[in-house]
Amino acid sequence: MTLDETTHLHARPTSPSDRPVLSVDRLTVDLDGADKQPGLVEDVTFDVYPDRTLALIGESGCGKTMTAMTILGLLPPAIAASGGSVTFEGRDLLTLKPSELRQVRGGGIGMIFQDPMSSLNPTMKVGEQIIEARRLHIDEPRNQAAKRAVELLDQVGIPNATSRVDAYPFEMSGGMQQRVMIAMSIACDPKVLIADEPTTALDVTIQAEILDLLATLQRDLGMGILLVTHDLGVVADFADEVAVMYAGHLVEFGSVRDVFHHPQHPYSQGLLDAMPQGAKPRSQLAIVSGRVPMAGQFPSGCRFSTRCPHVVKRCRQAELSTIDVALDHRSRCLLVQSGELTLAPRHVNGDADGQ
Ligand SMILES: Nc1ncnc2c1ncn2[C@@H]1O[C@H](COP(=O)(O)OP(=O)(O)O)[C@@H](O)[C@H]1O
Ligand SMILES: [Mg+2]
Structure with missing residues (x-):
């Protein structure tokens, strides 16, 4: 499908009752060190709404990942937010302690990255990783979490989920690993999903399947999605705001x-x-x-x-x-x-x- 054949470009959003689930307000991030750059990210303001997708676009090096990482509290050591706020569930994430942020990450805010192996633990069975996430974030008893792990793998379209829970990531194809990462990202029923180039590393057919999956999950769970991409075809197909x-x-x-x-x-x-x-x-x-x-x-x-x-x-x-x-x-x-x-x-x- 080409851009000119896209099924629809979404109409203007929000009914007045819609409240953003994530508000980034005048966010500024500074880089210290040899290439010092105050305002590496500067004065960035946007809202993410429930059940809607905001695409963050721009060429490589424009600060998309840095913005996403700031929201998640995952900035590299020489980089720090110096202004603005990131409001989620009534709290400014920029002011949270590391332990509080860990609770938000993978809990209320799910995340998906380009390379699934950067978030999956290679030495742990995929089912165990989901169980661990649910136990950590929602303190669920092990047997219930184990049951939910199978359901989640099934929900993201992994065949034979009952036996695949016992697979290690390296035993799966790239597309299946990406599905596992998506299962992990939604494991704790997040309100917001941050997806940084989630399909860039995948071939075109799998990309389309993964995006369809995200659209279905969004419909089912009502998540707001922040989608980082450099792909305008994906934006046209998938996003509401840009x-x-x-x-x-x-x-x-x-x-x-x-x-x-x-x-x-x-x-x-x-x-x-x-x-x-x-x-x-x-x-x-x-x-x-x-x-x-x-x-x-x-x-x-x-x-x-x-x-x-x-x-x-x-x-x-x-x-x-x-x-x-x-x-x-x-x-x-x-x-x-x-x-x-x-x-x-x-x-x-x-x-x-x-x-
Ligand atoms: N670990 C890092 N240390 C210093 N500068 C970085 C680091 N990572 C990225 N940058 C710089 O931050 C800017 C934004 O990068 P990034 O957010 O990765 O862009 P994008 O995701 O839009 O491609 C770029 O100028 C890049 O060189
Ligand atoms: Mg990036």
Whole structure:
């Protein structure tokens, strides 16, 4: 399936009764050490809603993983949050003790990474790993947890779950390992699932199966999903809202429909235009010409100014935040905000009202 054949671009979200399950507000993360970069991630704001998927997109090195790791409290030693908040179930996760964060991770917030072996214990049977998670997070008696482990493996589509609980991860294919990781991630009925490039390492058919599985689980469990991806086909198929990151800044935020039809930042427009119509399903994001600056080398003002075709002198001086430039649609571009730049709407075929 190509983007222009996508079944639907979701309509604008939230009914007024919807409350976010996870709120990231003006999050700033600093890098210390030789490549010192205050604002490695800077002023990032978004909400994740129950039963909805927010896609975090941008080229490699834009800070998507760093943002996810900050939420999970899994930052490497030289990196630390220095501002903003991450609110989950009434608490700011940035202020929790490590032991409290461990309880949240794998409990209320599930996580899936690109490489299943980074989260699975190679020396432990897969069923045991699920049992351990449930005992740790919800203090469930062993025999009940064991029963639930089989159900979970079955639920994520692992054949012969009753016998596969006794398999070790290395006895399984990559696609099956990914399913085990998903079973682990939902083992404690999370309210939020953070999935960082969950299908990038898998071949196309398995990718589609895993995404279908996530969609089914989301429907069943009502989880909010934060999906990190560089794949716009996945975004179009799967996400409701999209946050575009560039060099640690959130440059645009809106519904998938609005952003795909009316990008309001030159970077997002570049990304979308770089995805050829008729591209292979879930093909890699083509690169806008130039490169994302490395940490420690961000330009002042708009960080995209060094690659932007519309740049003017003021872009390099202005300290901006994202503001609404249309209903529920935020942009960080100075020229879009001031009305000096109007980006052309994009026509996404197969979506009749592509206005
Ligand atoms: N362990 C690390 N130490 C220092 N800098 C890092 C580390 N990991 C990533 N970075 C830097 O942080 C920035 C964001 O990286 P990352 O969040 O991994 O990007 P993405 O997930 O969007 O590809 C990049 O400039 C990257 O070089
Ligand atoms: Mg990443």
